[in-house]
Amino acid sequence: MRLALLEVADLVVHYGKALALDGVSLSVAAGELVAVLGPNGAGKSTLLKAISRAVPSAGHIVFDGRPLDDMAPHLVVAAGICHCPEGRHLFAELTVRKNLELGAYLRRDKAAIARDLEHVHALFPVLRARGAQQAATLSGGEQQMVAIGRALMGRPKLLLLDEPSVGIAHRLKIAIFAAIRQIREAGTAILLVEQDARSALGVASRAYLLEHGQIVREGLSEAFIRDDRVRRVYLGV
Amino acid sequence: MLNILVYGAVTSAVYAMLAVGFTLIFGVARVLNLAHGAFYGLGAYSCYLLTGRLGWPLLPAALVAVLFVAAFGVAMERFLVRPLRHSALAVLMITIAVGLLFEQAMYLLFGSEARNVPAFSNATWSYAGLDVSGQRLLTLGFGIVIIGLLWLFINRTRLGSAILALSQDREGALYMGIPADRIYAVVMAISAAIAAAAGVLTAPFLTVQPTMDLLPMIKAFSIVIVGGLGSIPGSILAALLLGYSETIVAYAVSPAWTEIVSLVAVLLTLILRPAGLLGKRAAF
């Protein structure tokens, strides 16, 4: 078996006394798109935050052969994990352009940064026209594009995407999922957290189902689509 | 008229130098630094020590004084504020403690009498019946240059973008790989250095005494409340507003009434517009 790009084992996260993740193990191979499904409050965002080292955790996280457990958050970014968080967390008063540039904060390779900016503009053409606009003035869908573009500007080996389609107009949602597919086809591994199970399973090759901080199902996307419980609860059929 | 115009500008420049650093460290690190007045006082006293006691020429003394206070600010952030950052109240208390410590230390080291710091310029500028000391004009000039440089730094440099990013969304900044602790240290250094520069520049025409940190602290605080906590344009606007109001009151009513002005401005702001004139807007 191929050595996974990301290997998470027995991850446990507490918020005070409350247990948010209860022994989660999962893996993502290089270039693979893996979905994490589950209801609100299951611990999906917490899982991504723990991988980014934004919340303390017990257990093991190995990325690209290196343990992340004691790494500072900015070194995790430098190692190649870029996080597009739930709620976007854009720099609201800065321009779209400056938001995208901040995504490349740790990089010094000016020419490659300029090329990556071109890639982001090609992926989301609307952002080129909006470059000089304050991020806060964009629509929700456009802001999500800025958030994804900003994460891509860090040149990730692994992109963490937290609910990229929540609260977004249908047309933009389609554009965002098309972009996610393109990002994966360009070779970037993605760990995708999504409420919309149907769209997520449409782009992912494998999926995990997280409930109450535990992985309760895992498998190929096709198997997930045929799974009775997943169909009933998450696909509404 | 000309009096009010020039003296108001000088006062505003000093106030702006005091307030921008105070608002910056709040906007970026959410630290309400009540030791900010101590930075100002420490700048003046360091300059006094180097020139008055050790006989240094003024220019190197002024530079070393400002750098020393910047280092003091960084050390304070690193060893006193950072370990307590989980509690805003504890941070507030430790900054008050540093302010009091400054007063006691200066009292023990240099006594309670007022000290003299030499002026860069002893010339007097006279025009149309107005006499202004060269030092005051220099203070005005430096104030404008320092704030201009701060603007360039924040808007045109990589570190400046990191400061803006942190002040607008800390979690977002974390995911960009911006090392927050390092940026806080930079901001503390800038904040302390600008306050110390104000101390060095105004020391020749104000009094250098152990309690000299209090009034600037009150001014910085008032300006930042009027301008909006965390907003640099707001604090510059409020510095002009208070600087000129005080000067007008001093001429039209009596210099004894000037200190009331900022307190009234604070009360009015808190009642009418609690977020301040440019409330909520972050740096620049």
Ligand SMILES: Nc1ncnc2c1ncn2[C@@H]1O[C@H](COP(=O)(O)OP(=O)(O)O)[C@@H](O)[C@H]1O
């Ligand atoms: N900062 C926090 N402090 C305390 N509890 C939290 C915090 N963030 C999340 N939680 C709790 O942890 C659980 C998992 O949250 P989260 O990871 O956001 O779930 P999901 O992303 O799947 O909706 C929830 O019960 C939530 O209330």
Ligand SMILES: [Mg+2]
């Ligand atoms: Mg979530």
